[in-house]
Amino acid sequence: MSELAAHRRQPSTIGGYALAIAKTLDHYGVDASRVFKVAGIPAAIGNDPLSRLPVDTVTQLFRVCVDVTHDPYFGLAVARFIHISNLHALGFALAASSTLMDACKRVARYFRLVSQTAEIALEESGDDTVIRFNLLADVCGESEDAFLAYLIMSMRQLHKGSFNPIRVVLHHDMPREGPEPYEKLFRAPVIFGAGQAALVFVRTDLQQPLAGACPELAQHHDNIVTDYLARIDRSDVLAVVKQKIVEFLPTGECTRERVAQAMCMSPTTLQGKLLRRNTSFQAVLDDTRKELACSYVQxxxxxxxxIGFLLGFSDTSNFNRAFKRWTGCSPTDFRCGA
Incomplete structure (x- = not known):
């Protein structure tokens, strides 16, 4: 494999992340351009989601940042300088979410736009909700600190300043300088050196309506994210299939055959690729329809x-039956409870 091909196959992070790091360095009085040069990052890195940084490069950048600032908690500092625009369309979708639970689902669904280093899952445990980060690549502790701290700080901005998690679990070891900055920022017990990073919340805290909710705006940015995910990694069959489903659903002709043709492969080949991802075209279609339906109904x-037309249903009654099967309630009841 050529060096260029190997570079492209590395897990990557959105370029806007580097812009937040540059602002943090400026806050410390450090010339960001010099640090970026040492780390091998172009000074003209942009905020376009297609402008990506390999994970190894981000790790190198953080190492240099810690060295020049002498701050072992530099990752936590970066979280304060991440703006929603640095996450591109995902950031704006989060800001327009109806509830924090809605925002958490978007993070889990679209995290690959931000970074290809982890898969995120939401789990219910009694009265709690757990966000688990399953690492797919080696990441430095500063990257972990920056995103988890940003997520909590964003939740406080969207909901209320007194919002706190129940517990924070970090994959990296505790800095030898101690846990105090983590406990001060998260305002919750912090566990270090775990197999997976996780954030634990009281479920009802995540279900409170947000003042800035705008379902139409959130859906608009969801569609932008879906398109970018398909463009970032065209070898990711799930991302491309979902993008094509969103495109074809309103036509009423969203079939496996049409999606396969748009992807320049046979329906059998497409199904085989999906089976290797432990899914099928019908499952992806159903999941995408349900996801869009819940967003549209709000x-x-x-x-x-x-809405039935946008989802490719032949009539409203068919949409109503499908929606009740997906959610356990009618579209009217779901909208009234939103």
Whole structure:
């Protein structure tokens, strides 16, 4: 494999992340351009999601940052300088989410836009909700600190300043200088050196409505994220299939055959690729329809007839039956409870 090909196959992180690191360095009075040069990062790195940084490069950048600032908690500092725009469309979708639970689901669903280093899962445990980060690549502790701290700080901005997790679990070891900055920022017990990073919340705290909720705007940015994910890694069959499903659903002709043709492969080949990802075209279609349906129903400006059309249903009654199968309630009840 050529050096260029190997570079492209490395897990990557969105370039906007580096912009937040540059702002943090400026805050410390350090010339960010010199640090970036040492780390091998172009000074003109942009905020386009297609402008990516290999994970190894981000690790090298953080090592240099810690050295020049003499701050072992530099990752926590970076979290204060991450702006929603640094996450591109995902950041704006999070800001327009209806609840913190809604925002957490978006993080889990679209995290690959931010970084390809982990898969995120939401789990229910009694009265709690757990966000688990399953690492797919080696990441430095500063990267872990920056994103988890940013997530908590964003939740406080979206909901209320007194919002706190129950517990924070970190994959990396505790710095020898101690846990105090973590406990001060998270305002919760912090566990270090775990097999997986995780954030634990009281479930009802995540279900409170947010003042800035705008389902239409959130859906618009969801669609942008879906498109970018398909463009970032065209070898990711799930991302491309989902993007094509979103594109074809309103036509009423969203079939495996049409999606396969758009991806320049046979339906059998497409199904085989999906089976290797432990799914099928029908499962991806159903999941995407359900996800879109829940988002559309919250948009009160849309009639149920229009929503059924956008999801490719032949009539409203078929949409109503499918929605009740997906959620356990009618579209009307779901909208009233949103």
């Amino acid at each position: 948009q009160r400006s849309r009639s149920f007839t229009e």
